Amino acid sequence: MRNLLKKRVSLKHLLITALTIALVFIPLYFWLATKQRALIMAQVEKQAVILHRQIVLTRQWVADHSYVLISGKAAQASPKLVDPAPSDAIDGKAYTRITPAGLTRRLSEYAARNDLYAFNLTNFNALNPSNVPDPFEAEALEAFRSGQAEALSRVEHRGAQRLFRYAAPLIIGESCLTCHKGPQYRLGAIGGCISVLIPFDETYAAIREENLTLFYSMAGLTLGVILILYLATQIFVFRPIKDIRRFTARLGKTPLVSAADLSEGDELERVAGLCYLMDEKLKDQHRDLEARIATATEDLNNTNAQLADANRELAQLNQAKTEFFSEISHELRTPLTSIKGAIDFLKRRGGAAGDTPYLGIIQRNTQTLIRTISDFLDYSKIEAGRLELSCEAVELDSVAAEVVTNMGPNLERKQLRVQFAPTEIGPIPGDRHRIGQVYSNLLANAVKFSPAGGRIDITIAQAGAEVVTRIEDQGPGIPARHHEAIFRKFYQLPVDGEHTTLHAGSAGIGLAICKGVVAAHGGRIWVESEPGAGSCFCVALPVEGHAADCVEMLAGEPTETGAP
Numbered sequence: 001m002r003n004l005l006k007k008r009v010s011l012k013h014l015l016i017t018a019l020t021i022a023l024v025f026i027p028l029y030f031w032l033a034t035k036q037r038a039l040i041m042a043q044v045e046k047q048a049v050i051l052h053r054q055i056v057l058t059r060q061w062v063a064d065h066s067y068v069l070i071s072g073k074a075a076q077a078s079p080k081l082v083d084p085a086p087s088d089a090i091d092g093k094a095y096t097r098i099t100p101a102g103l104t105r106r107l108s109e110y111a112a113r114n115d116l117y118a119f120n121l122t123n124f125n126a127l128n129p130s131n132v133p134d135p136f137e138a139e140a141l142e143a144f145r146s147g148q149a150e151a152l153s154r155v156e157h158r159g160a161q162r163l164f165r166y167a168a169p170l171i172i173g174e175s176c177l178t179c180h181k182g183p184q185y186r187l188g189a190i191g192g193c194i195s196v197l198i199p200f201d202e203t204y205a206a207i208r209e210e211n212l213t214l215f216y217s218m219a220g221l222t223l224g225v226i227l228i229l230y231l232a233t234q235i236f237v238f239r240p241i242k243d244i245r246r247f248t249a250r251l252g253k254t255p256l257v258s259a260a261d262l263s264e265g266d267e268l269e270r271v272a273g274l275c276y277l278m279d280e281k282l283k284d285q286h287r288d289l290e291a292r293i294a295t296a297t298e299d300l301n302n303t304n305a306q307l308a309d310a311n312r313e314l315a316q317l318n319q320a321k322t323e324f325f326s327e328i329s330h331e332l333r334t335p336l337t338s339i340k341g342a343i344d345f346l347k348r349r350g351g352a353a354g355d356t357p358y359l360g361i362i363q364r365n366t367q368t369l370i371r372t373i374s375d376f377l378d379y380s381k382i383e384a385g386r387l388e389l390s391c392e393a394v395e396l397d398s399v400a401a402e403v404v405t406n407m408g409p410n411l412e413r414k415q416l417r418v419q420f421a422p423t424e425i426g427p428i429p430g431d432r433h434r435i436g437q438v439y440s441n442l443l444a445n446a447v448k449f450s451p452a453g454g455r456i457d458i459t460i461a462q463a464g465a466e467v468v469t470r471i472e473d474q475g476p477g478i479p480a481r482h483h484e485a486i487f488r489k490f491y492q493l494p495v496d497g498e499h500t501t502l503h504a505g506s507a508g509i510g511l512a513i514c515k516g517v518v519a520a521h522g523g524r525i526w527v528e529s530e531p532g533a534g535s536c537f538c539v540a541l542p543v544e545g546h547a548a549d550c551v552e553m554l555a556g557e558p559t560e561t562g563a564p
Contacts, residue, residue: 010238018226029218033211040207045153048166048196055119055194056170058107059100068098101131104194117199121170123192137195140167144190155200162200167193322383333373340366378437379489379509382516389520393427394435396460396467396541403439404458410447420458428467428543434517435541438525441510442471442537449475449535465543466523472536478529486527487515514539 062068098106104121111117122133123141133141136156143149153166172191343366381387404411404418411418446456454474461468478486478493485491489512518525522542529535 010234013233013238014226014230017229021222021225021229025218025222029215032218033214036210036214037207040203040210044164044198044200044203045166048153048164048198049151049168051117051119051196051198052166052168052194055104055107055196059104059170062100062103068103069096105131118197120195120197121192122195131192133193136165137167137193140193140195141190144169144193155204162204164198164200164203165195166198167195169193322380333370333377336366336370336373340370375509375513378513379516382513382520387516387520389431389434391429391431394430394432395427396425396435396469397422399432399436400439400458400460400469403436403443406440407443407447410444414447414450415453416447416450417455418458419455423460425460425462425467428541430521430541431517434520438514438517438539439469439471441514442539445510445537446471446473446475446535449473451475462543463540466540467543469539469541470536471539472534474534477531477533478527478535479531483527483529487511487525 101121104119108119111119120131120137122131122137136152136154140149140152143152151166151168153164156163156165169190170192172187172189378387400420401422404420407418443456443458450456450473456474457470457472459470459472461470482493486493489509491512515525518539518541524540525538527535527537
């Protein structure tokens, strides 16, 4: 058996699997058996609790009515009754008065005769010898009076019979004080206890039967799991290993590997040995491959040349894409402009057509589409290097003031204050419309991310050969790792920890356009920000013109665009 285990991986796997599953299922069986026994015991105890409460309710009813009458003479009259003698005959029968304790005893004897259950009223000061507590009841009374327990239960053996015993205290009520006098009888005190005895043999047999059923079920489940795992590994693991073993046997007949080298160990060890031997053999063939690699290198150089040609072709395709992007933007903007004009005409006419709110919605969305397409068109020009500047002498203070005025409704909507003080800086050469476009994009972003009721600061100051415009908000701020990336096209900050490229209502190219326009003027744009401290976007434009048409304008010559 030991030699067989040494040579067969499948037997090793089966043995380890069986031991592992057994170590898992055996504790699981004992845990389930314990829980099952606890559940059955809880049901028996619940039955005893219900019986105890029924007895207490019966006693309470009798106590509230002072006594009950039973037919005939009692064997022994209760000393607690003022008049325990039989009452006058009623309908020719004599009746005897009995107390709740007497009724409890008679009911217990009646139930015991029918092999149902039994119960007993007991106390340390019992007048009736039959009510003297046994050891279990004495233990229960001590626990109740010391406050250590509210109820007590256990299983006892009486000869060959098993009994479930339950005891709970009997609380003294007002009706009890009618008959019971003395310092030991106080309202709310423990006057004794009622112990319940329930036959437990059938319950014990049921527990054993359930445990046996659970054992067979767990054993069957264990064997089933082992069998399924064994069959699965035979199909998906050991069958391929057998194929590998047959392959290694065939290799043993080749000059590469001798059969004697593959005869020791189990299947996996023989496969591992084959791999080591083949590695040694293949090293000898490595030199031959180096010569072939040298030949292949020449082919690779030829392939690289072909890739260079392909890259040039891709560049041409990218240029064609940019031109297509520009042309399709023109084609889309033209009909949208016509739609907007038609809507404006309908609104000017008034009447039923002008009163509908849908025209306003169409107008706003059309304007949004036009702005978006214009942004795409501008960026396509920037990307293609064909952005045209209509240069003139630009007063940056005037441009900033105009942008703030145009942004007035948005500022009022969020109750934002703009702090901007004009300066004495002279005009600089540039395209007034494009610079206003940069200011509008930056101020729109500041409005978008500023909290309601906040403030936006705009400052324009000369720093050497540049004029620097700073637009500062009180928004959430931007982490340093995103300072460069936000100026790329279609890039926006992550939302809730996840990266996204576009937000609702944004094309994601506003800052990219700003960067392209500023670069066309020979300027710089950057952001100064950190999380929780707001953001400050800075635009630095040269005091002297950068673009060719701006230089010509400063020299007093007309530009190609016709700007003065």
